[in-house]
Amino acid sequence: MTAGPATRAEICVLACAEAWRNDSKMLASPMGVIPALGARLARLTFAPGLLLSDGEAYLLAPDEGTVEGWLPFRSVFTLVAAGRRHVMMGAAQLDRYGNQNISCIGDWSRPRAQLLGVRGAPGNTINHPVSYWVPRHTPRVFVEAVDMVCGVGYDRAAAVGARFHELRVVVTNLAVLDFRTPDHAMRLRSVHPGVMVSDVVAATGFKLAVPDEVPVTRAPAPAELALIRDRLDPGGRRERELA
Amino acid sequence: MSAGQVMGADDVAGELRSGMTIGIGGWGSRRKPMALVRAILRSALTDLTVVSYGGPDVGLLVAAGRVRRVVCGFVTLDSIPLEPHFRLGRQGGTIELTELDEGMLHWGLLAAAHRLPFLPIRAGLGSDVPRVNPELRTVRSPYEDGEELIAMPALRLDAALIHLNRADPAGNGQYLGPDPYFDDLFCQAADRAFLSCERVVDTAGLLAAGPPQSLLVNRAMVDGVVEAPGGAHFTSCVPDYGRDEKFQAEYAASAASPQAWRRFCAAYLDGDEPDYQDAVRRFRDGAAASP
Numbered sequence: 001m002t003a004g005p006a007t008r009a010e011i012c013v014l015a016c017a018e019a020w021r022n023d024s025k026m027l028a029s030p031m032g033v034i035p036a037l038g039a040r041l042a043r044l045t046f047a048p049g050l051l052l053s054d055g056e057a058y059l060l061a062p063d064e065g066t067v068e069g070w071l072p073f074r075s076v077f078t079l080v081a082a083g084r085r086h087v088m089m090g091a092a093q094l095d096r097y098g099n100q101n102i103s104c105i106g107d108w109s110r111p112r113a114q115l116l117g118v119r120g121a122p123g124n125t126i127n128h129p130v131s132y133w134v135p136r137h138t139p140r141v142f143v144e145a146v147d148m149v150c151g152v153g154y155d156r157a158a159a160v161g162a163r164f165h166e167l168r169v170v171v172t173n174l175a176v177l178d179f180r181t182p183d184h185a186m187r188l189r190s191v192h193p194g195v196m197v198s199d200v201v202a203a204t205g206f207k208l209a210v211p212d213e214v215p216v217t218r219a220p221a222p223a224e225l226a227l228i229r230d231r232l233d234p235g236g237r238r239e240r241e242l243a
Numbered sequence: 244m245s246a247g248q249v250m251g252a253d254d255v256a257g258e259l260r261s262g263m264t265i266g267i268g269g270w271g272s273r274r275k276p277m278a279l280v281r282a283i284l285r286s287a288l289t290d291l292t293v294v295s296y297g298g299p300d301v302g303l304l305v306a307a308g309r310v311r312r313v314v315c316g317f318v319t320l321d322s323i324p325l326e327p328h329f330r331l332g333r334q335g336g337t338i339e340l341t342e343l344d345e346g347m348l349h350w351g352l353l354a355a356a357h358r359l360p361f362l363p364i365r366a367g368l369g370s371d372v373p374r375v376n377p378e379l380r381t382v383r384s385p386y387e388d389g390e391e392l393i394a395m396p397a398l399r400l401d402a403a404l405i406h407l408n409r410a411d412p413a414g415n416g417q418y419l420g421p422d423p424y425f426d427d428l429f430c431q432a433a434d435r436a437f438l439s440c441e442r443v444v445d446t447a448g449l450l451a452a453g454p455p456q457s458l459l460v461n462r463a464m465v466d467g468v469v470e471a472p473g474g475a476h477f478t479s480c481v482p483d484y485g486r487d488e489k490f491q492a493e494y495a496a497s498a499a500s501p502q503a504w505r506r507f508c509a510a511y512l513d514g515d516e517p518d519y520q521d522a523v524r525r526f527r528d529g530a531a532a533s534p
Contacts, residue, residue: 056421056422057421057422058421070421072421072422072423072424073270073296073422073424073425074349074423074425077345077346077349080346080366081346081364081365081366103342103371104333108342108371108375109336110333110334110336111333111334112334113330113334114325114329114330114333114334115325116317116319116324116325117297117315117316117317117318117342118316118317118342118343118344118370118371118372119316119317119344119345120316120344120345120346120366121344121370122344122347122366122367122368122369122370122372123344123345123346123347123364123365123366123367125369125370126365126366126367126368126369126370127365127366148371148375149369149370149371149374150370150371151370152368152369152370156369156370157369159369160368160369160391161390161391162365162368162369163390164365165369
């Protein structure tokens with residue numbers, strides 16, 4: 001095993017894993033290298049009941065070599081509607097209530113930059129738990145108002161009486177955030193080792209709820225670190241996602 | 244082997260009309276009926292509305308100016324997340340867009356296949372999808388719960404185009420890869436459906452290749468069969484072949500400038516399908532020679 005304390009990327013892998021801690025008998029759908037490592041780490045340690053796919057149509061058993069199930073896109077849609085899924089998506093823009101944009105930047109009718117489109121974000125957020133992964137925490141991502149609401153935030157979910165809406169956490173390269181405030185505005189939950197609270201506040205384009213005491217994000221335990229380095233990502237793809 | 248419904252790719256394009264709503268099967272850059280798309284590029288068809296889990300099918304048709312409107316939840320090349328020609332079309336304001344959640348698109352096709360005017364769905368509520376699609380309506384559950392839901396309208400298609408691994412001449416079609424995507428639904432949502440495949444085999448040959456549940460479409464759902472080896476290129480068509488990543492990168496680079504697009508057309512698209520496949524072979528040999 002590679003020696004040395006946990007890197008920022010490894011802190012992020014564990015923080016992503018923690019998003020799925022109490023999930024069982026549901027599909028974990030991570031978007032991105034570090035969320036994917038986090039979901040696999042969660043299943044290998046504290047969330048063995050998670051289902052994970054190969055990114056195509058197969059469910060892989062915990063040994064990650066054996067196919068244990070078939071999950072074509074049509075079945076994923078049913079899992080989504082049934083609420084048996086927790087996805088960690090990316091975000092080009094995210095506001096204080098967790099409204100997310102991955103569709104386009106600028107005026108929708110003729111965008112300055114066309115991105116992915118809404119994809120499954122509206123259906124995901126209205127149906128099942130959703131978390132977000134932002135590898136570069138900047139005021140360009142954390143904005144007052146997003147240009148196109150794809151993933152639904154708490155204010156809009158309340159306005160339509162959403163029954164199954166739940167945003168868990170936002171993991172970034174600097175911190176972990178959540179929505180555990182009276183009005184579900186985004187709150188700083190922990191800062192990664194070496195990051196100051198003021199760094200996160202400066203990198204956020206809206207007024208972030210900051211508790212009096214902000215804990216430091218948990219670093220991986222030796223066994224978790226060994227799993228990340230030796231088993232899940234010996235090639236170090238996690239470091240390149242933060243580079 | 245009887246002739247059945249076998250026809251050429253250009254014959255399929257000849258059955259279509261400008262202004263039609265065309266559904267295209269596959270997903271992203273996976274098992275797209277690219278030979279049929281290339282046949283459309285050789286035709287004079289224009290002003291199309293394209294309904295798709297979008298990939299380079301959408302990108303090519305947009306780049307060639309054949310599309311008035313795209314109906315989709317995304318357009319992507321998978322390994323290259325953003326489809327560059329679709330981006331140019333959107334940013335240049337040359338195409339209209341009906342932007343839907345992926346699940347809404349599924350539900351719209353299902354409603355059309357079932358001859359229903361709409362199907363209720365939660366996806367879309369609270370998001371900006373209703374803002375950019377002001378024609379969308381909601382419906383309230385008539386039961387005790389009284390929940391308000393999006394009434395996703397049927398996405399009825401004039402024609403569907405899909406690509407499968409095998410088919411018989413009558414139009415019974417088989418997928419051998421991991422995911423059927425929504426190709427059966429596209430056919431059932433369409434007035435007419437055209438299937439291209441890697442290989443036309445006799446009917447008994449289908450079950451020799453895979454189990455009965457791999458027979459995704461039957462001849463009652465299909466109006467024409469095209470044998471098109473490499474017909475999904477450069478998208479994936481496993482187990483026959485995977486995505487041609489190097490060629491996909493070449494395609495993506497063609498969005499760099501109008502000149503680059505014209506060069507790509509001259510190299511690959513201006514001839515017929517055999518010319519295209521020859522040019523792809525030359526590209527592959529060249530790529531192998533210069534690592």
